[in-house]
Amino acid sequence: MSSKPRLWPFVVAAFLLVMINLPLAHMTWNNHRLDTHGIEGVGQVSATKQIGEKRFVTFHLDDGAGAGGAEEKTYTVEVTPEAFQRAERDETIAIVYLPDDPGTNRALAQVPTGSLPWWLTGMANLAVLVMVVLMLWSRRHAxxxxxxxxxxxxxxxxxxxxxxxxxxxxxxxxxxxxxxxxxxxxxxxxxxxxxxxxxxxxxxxxxxxxxxxxxxxx
Incomplete structure (x- = not known):
């Protein structure tokens, strides 16, 4: 009868850890799938935008990419200056996508996300662990x-x-x-x-x- 109140903080902490790590895990898994099973294709550029030194391209998949109904969906990515200029000139962008899941795709000239997502995820994980430790400490000393x-x-x-x-x-x-x-x-x-x-x-x-x-x- 008393086990639920004892366990619920750990259940909440585990849920928070899953939710915090899920986006990064999903991104890492998709990148792995694209690296191992992706094929190259072409996206049709619908918009380009520069904000400061960052350059963004919005594109959708064409029928040649085997998109099926996915060509109606648009994707916005940050790209290199050279790719930005080509996208504005040719109105196309080179991509890699999964043939059985075209919605999982990546521009070949996409700017890497870098270490920021890892740092943010790590800090959020640390915050949850510190919360659990403080909770246990306060419970023990109270x-x-x-x-x-x-x-x-x-x-x-x-x-x-x-x-x-x-x-x-x-x-x-x-x-x-x-x-x-x-x-x-x-x-x-x-x-x-x-x-x-x-x-x-x-x-x-x-x-x-x-x-x-x-x-x-x-």
Missing amino acids: MLVLEATEDVTRCKPDDTVLELGGELFLVRGDILEIHDDYIVLQANSDQVKVILGEHHNPVGHQQPAQVRGRKVSR
Whole structure:
């Protein structure tokens, strides 16, 4: 019952990592396919535009590229100055494409993306990992510490951290750790350290337990 709250931050982190890395992985895979199975063809230039020192060509596939219905779709890429001039003059651009998937294509004179996507993806991955580490650190150091006011008893599976007033708490959860003088309970996403003192714990590891205790100020 308490495993879902424990695992959900890691599920979210894994999802974020997949979403962050998916565009770069897709681009890398398509480039590999174009390098190994691509064939050369010609794209029909529909527009050219220069922004500062960057030059962009917009093109669509012609029927000779085996585009089928893909010739209606346009693609915009940054190209070298020489390719830009040829595109303006000839209204065509040399491309490489996959015969079974013409929509996966690349201009032969396309300017490489460089290392920026790798840096951005790496920084985003690092940010997610730092978030997970900080989350675990804060959870560990924000642990509630109680001094037991009664013996630990078995209970039905439950996840409860209930403040009773006067610094007293009722805790129900699974036992994570058992030591000579204290135990650690997991209640949802909270871990609670219970100092036993003169009280006893007859409940085993990973078994649901209940205990009342007074908060210990750090």
